[in-house]
Amino acid sequence: MKLITLYILLAFLANLVLPWWVITVAGLFLGLFYKEHAGKAFGMGFAAMFLLWGAQALYIHLANDGILAERIATMLNVGSPLLVVLITGLIGGLVGGLSVMTGSVIAATKDSAK
Template identity: 50%
Template sequence: MILILLLALSAWLLSLIFPWWSLAVPAILLGAALGRTGGSSFGTGFLGIGLLWFVQATYIHLANDGLLVTRIADLFSLPHPWLVILITVLVGGLAGGFSTLTGYLLGKVLSQARKTV
């Protein structure tokens, strides 16, 4: 849980300055440092970024009275505006999940390398 919040917070801070892919940096680092298993790392990464993007998107959606999301839904021929938020969560979640998993596996290789030396 702490890992999820830590990831969300650091990814959010980076996104204020850097492009969207900057979320991979904290995901890889946190995955390497704190990841326990492959599955949980992926899940943590998915939830961390997914949750961040969900909260941001939902806040914007509500504060904007749904004006823009309704138009984006029309644009992609989606029957309901909330599907736009769902896609957002999936995009962010997948990016976060795979990055964290890679970080975890990287950490594993690195620690093994250290032991061998």
């Protein structure tokens, strides 16, 4: 739980001034530091970024009365604007999960090589 909270906070603050992909760097370092098993690390990273990106997409959706999400849903031919919010959360979750898992696997590889 501490990893999820720290990851959400770190990624949110970093995304205020840096590009979207900085969440991968943050996740990599958190994965190196916390050294969880690969599956658990992926789940924690996925949950953190799914919550963060999903909440941010939902906020944007509600703040502009759904205009942006509706146009993107039309452009992608997915139907519902809320499905766009869900897809955004899933993409963020996958990126976050893979980055934390990569960090934990690197840490495990370094530990086993000693």
